[in-house]
Amino acid sequence: MNRNDSTPHTHDPELARIEAMLDARGAEMRDRAPDGLGARVAIEAAHAARASRRSPVLARIGFGGASAWRLAAAIALLIGSAVAIGMLIGRGSSLNTLTPGVSDAELASLDAEVESMWLAVATDPLDNEFTPGTPDRPGLPDTSEDLYALFWSDAEWTASFLEDVL
């Protein structure tokens, strides 16, 4: 008890007596506090202070009692998981790409090269009747029957041709 101010009723003995009765009653009420109340309250209060000090938000979502290293480990785990998922997604998208790391210009150049190769095959000098085709000259004559005849007429040549081409 830390009252320093004196009672203003000391001049009236009856009021002073009532005050003394009230003080005695107050003391009795304080003495009725259960044993160990202070210790129990101190433990809970210390815990509450630490929890609220860490982070009010974390305390509210139930992490108030967790130690610092546990929180750090949980955060590191979350970051690691996010990075791993990001890498997996990145790798998956690379696998699904037909020309990884090839620019559009290189792709166009490669396309043109393949086209010219095809035309070179199509203009094989063995077939004198075959007219070389170009993109500017559509409607090339149908030479499928000649090729069919050629393939079946000389099996040895056909085999070597296919070996070269394929």
Added chain:
Amino acid sequence: MSAQAARIAMTAPDPGVAPGMGEVVDVDVVQRAAEGDEAAWRTLTEAYAGRVFAMVHARCHNPELAEEITQSVFCTLASRLGQAGYTERGKFEAWLFRITMNRLRDEMRRQRRQANPTDPGVLTLMDRRATDGEPPDDSGLHLRERLGQALDQLSEADRTVIELRHNAGLEFKQIAQILKQPIGTVLARHHRALRKLRPLLTDMQEGANS
């Protein structure tokens, strides 16, 4: 801040107050408590838990509930200290008992919707008297009972001042801070409450004697 000013409680106990309760709790203890130091909290609860309990018990008449409320008061205090630190320098007690009053008000509001439990101590005594045929003793315990009954007849505002003064053991200045009233109002209310108690106690005394 001087060492004297840094103290949030005073050393000289009031005459008529139990000796040994004039604890000194300085700012350092409160700051350590804000950091969650259990020893600091023990110091604080040794100084104040009994006083908070007395305040609460006088109203709710249930020791278990009073203990629960006392615990929640200190947990609220701890949370606020932990979040914002101790900012109300020199007003720690007023702050603590303001939290107590608010918590008590909430509890009383809740209890108004329910039946009030009877103090188990009173029930035990009534039971003992009924079984042992104990003659009525009108001195010690019944004086407290009469005082309790007389206090029940005071207005809420008068009773609050009396309880803060005599159960919590606060100064009038601190009571004025808690209730946010001028100190003159608090002094007048206290004086008026004592004058109201005088005839009530006299009537009860006469009733008991006749």
